[in-house]
Amino acid sequence: MASDGGSSSLQLPCVFSPKPQQYLALCAQDGRLRIWNTDNKTLQQEYVPSAHLSATCTCIAWGPCRTVKDGPQRKKRKSEAVQVEERADLLAMGTAAGTVLIYSSVKGALHCTLDGGHTGGVNCVQWHPEDSLLYSGSDDTNITEWDLQSGKTRSVWKADRAAITSLCVSPDGKLLLSAGYVIKMWDLETKEIYRKFTGHSTAVTTLCFATTRPPDGNGLYFLSGAAHDRLLSVWQVRDDGKDKNSVVSFTLTDEPQHVDLVPSNSKEKAVRLAVVCKDGQLHLFEHFLNGPCKKPLSPTCSVQLSDTKDSPAPIPLLAAALGAEPRTVTLAYGNHLQPVMERVELNISERHICLTRDVHTSLSLSMETNISKVKTPLVNAKSKVLVPGFPGHKAPKGSSQTSEKRKKDNDTKEMSIAERLGEIDLAPVSLETGAPKNAPSLQTDNFAVLLVQGLESNDANILNKIFQTRKESVIRKTVARIQLSAVLPLVHEITTRLQGHPHSAKMMVMWLKSVLMHHTSYLASLPDLVSRLGVLYHMIENRVKLFHKLSKLHGKLHLLTTQMVTGTNSSPVTEVDCTAKLVYEEESSEDEVSGDEALPDEESDVSWEEEDETMEEEDEDSDRRESKTNGEEMEHGNESEEE
Known part of the structure; x- marks a missing residue:
């Protein structure tokens, strides 16, 4: 071989x-x-x-x-000793x-x-x-x-x-x-x-x-x-x-x-x-x-x-x-x-x-x-098997009150899957604002189950309702709880939706990010990973190549639009109006002002002159005093000398 x-x-x-x-x-x-x-x-x-x-x-x-010896064996006879396996x-x-x-x-x-x-x-x-x-x-x-x-x-x-x-x-x-x-x-x-x-x-x-x-x-x-x-x-x-x-x-x-x-x-x-x-x-x-x-x-x-x-x-x-x-x-x-x-x-x-x-x-x-440790029990055709999830299984005694309430609330006829899906509201408004208590709400487990059902049946209505969610936490939990067999169909669905309208592509990027965060190890173990993800890789690469050119074009258009807006909003320049809006005229002192009102000005002039004269007189007095003191000192000095 x-x-x-x-x-x-x-x-x-x-x-x-x-x-x-x-x-x-x-x-x-x-x-x-x-x-x-x-x-x-x-x-x-x-x-x-x-x-x-x-x-x-x-x-x-x-x-x-x-x-090879499998284990302890009996001694072989001479006739058997020749046969060696x-x-x-x-x-x-x-x-x-x-x-x-x-x-x-x-x-x-x-x-x-x-x-x-x-x-x-x-x-x-x-x-x-x-x-x-x-x-x-x-x-x-x-x-x-x-x-x-x-x-x-x-x-x-x-x-x-x-x-x-x-x-x-x-x-x-x-x-x-x-x-x-x-x-x-x-x-x-x-x-x-x-x-x-x-x-x-x-x-x-x-x-x-x-x-x-x-x-x-x-x-x-x-x-x-x-x-x-x-x-x-x-x-x-x-x-x-x-x-x-x-x-x-x-x-x-x-x-x-x-x-x-x-x-x-x-x-x-x-x-x-x-x-x-x-x-x-x-x-x-x-x-x-x-x-x-x-x-x-x-x-x-x-x-x-x-x-x-x-x-x-x-x-x-x-x-x-x-x-x-x-x-x-x-x-x-x-x-x-x-x-x-x-x-x-x-x-x-x-x-x-x-x-x-x-x-x-x-x-x-x-x-x-094949050898298996799990043994299926042999059951008689007349007997009934009560297993959770099988028809005929009853709830435990402690939940009798809840079962009675459900019996009162529900009708005798069971609802079909289409009617249940119709009642489920997956709109983003209800997820953000919160629905009333009596309104049917969808948990994360239901998201994962519905997503797998939509991928297996290729139902566009179910997938459209699920892909409308915008909460990142819900998307992350849903992707983390799906089976490994549903990862590749989910990636193919995301790839086809990414090629559509830009608004839907923006939503699909969040789903793709969650898939790569949780299931990268499984995707890496696939032998034909390159061929399976080739379309997605080339599409992302082509869009990224255009992003630099689009950003340059966006900047130029933004400059042009701002210049046009500032040009239209600015008013044309006109001649300056030289006429005064307000004129203040002082009243004449000769005609209207009385003589008593004019006294302070005259007194002020006189006072200034008087102050000047007094200052000059004080200077002369100080000079005289200094001369007298000097003369007295001189006289005292002469007397002392004579003595």
Whole structure:
């Protein structure tokens, strides 16, 4: 069994166990490893890695079949000792945290954890066909060789400048193929490069050895497939070193996602190849590898599945495994959480085959046979089951008063759903102002239930009433309480309404914001998130591009309108009126004023003159006094001298 070793952002690991394909191991979006039994189509085991959200499983690979002891057994006789049963047991899982988990399907538990070999996420793991060795390639551009008996690394070497996306060990266990953008062939004993092959422009995701013959006779072939490439290239390892170009190429409808190959032992035996593409189709090839072939080879048979509805839709294939007979193929299709496994005999003479399957009935059958802890009781047909929510269930005795009130208030006839929806008023005015007590009000739970019903039935009336709410708290609680299955229909409804009138788009932005706040983790777990939200992203991006231009235009128009308004409101400038509004004239003192009234002015003049004269007289008196004092002092001074 060979499978793609590379990991893609939208590709989930899915691998059949080695022959005879008894188990199917896959990792779903929830991070759990599930192992399904292909014989009875039931879930065999389920494993949840610790901290699986931070260490997502990126690649898985089954180990070679080995003899496993299930438990204490009796001693076998000599006749029974020859019969040794080999089973597929160990499963290697590479994680995004750089660790490798080894899971045992027989024990149903983790066998060991290989840690410390990589500093980046593990992209591919590959088992050695004979020894208990494991090889892993990582984003840190290194290849690590693990010893499973000790659980430690044997050797680590740098293999490429880019991340290692695919690995493959030769059937004899002497050579190792590794690929990033360049395919390199290593000698496992010396860890030296044996050959280099270039021809892919993108990361190589698939490597498989097509022959088991030794490389010394120009008979060693291997094939490779890359991301975003619709060709599978076949390379020949030659002794003369002239193997720079691929010798054969197989055409596909999309990039390869899962590859199963039955190698060739001689030139007379053809190589059988089954390729599941990303678009969900299966292509079967059969070719004799005996040298170069210039023309690309088309598939001998292409298989596609569809459902049985009136408008049939394709069912994607997850993996395929070739059986012992040329016509038998084991298919796994449907959903990663609940796949459907089936062995089919195909008529290879037809170029295109379309198989119709009813996925729902096959899912229900497989779920019935699955082991479940919930047991449904066996009830007689005459007995009645009183369960809350079922007809015939009665309320407890404590609520007798409320039940009597309801009986009095309600009529004997029950109202239909349309009449109930008609009575519910979801207008924004009633939500803001508040309705009277007797008026019917809608709680947040009813909002969520009605929203899911409107999305499932695509009823425009219900959706219009719900989307009229403007309270952010109500919108947030409603979006938080809807089921995860209703998130994508709600996003599609919001996208269609955002493309409508700007007023409705303004309301839808609040709903979109609440959806992204509460359900981003669920949306991020979807494998086809880019295609589902592409219309919404491009619409938002186009509107944001126009926002800068519209803001500039709005500013210019605002300037023009303000100038026009100020121009119309301002009155025209006229000549200044020089005439006085009020004139004040003083009364004459000669004609009208009496003589007594004029006295103060005269007295004031006289008083000023008198003051001047008195001031002059005082100055003269002061000068005289000073002279007298000076004279007396002089006389006193003379008398003293005479004495």
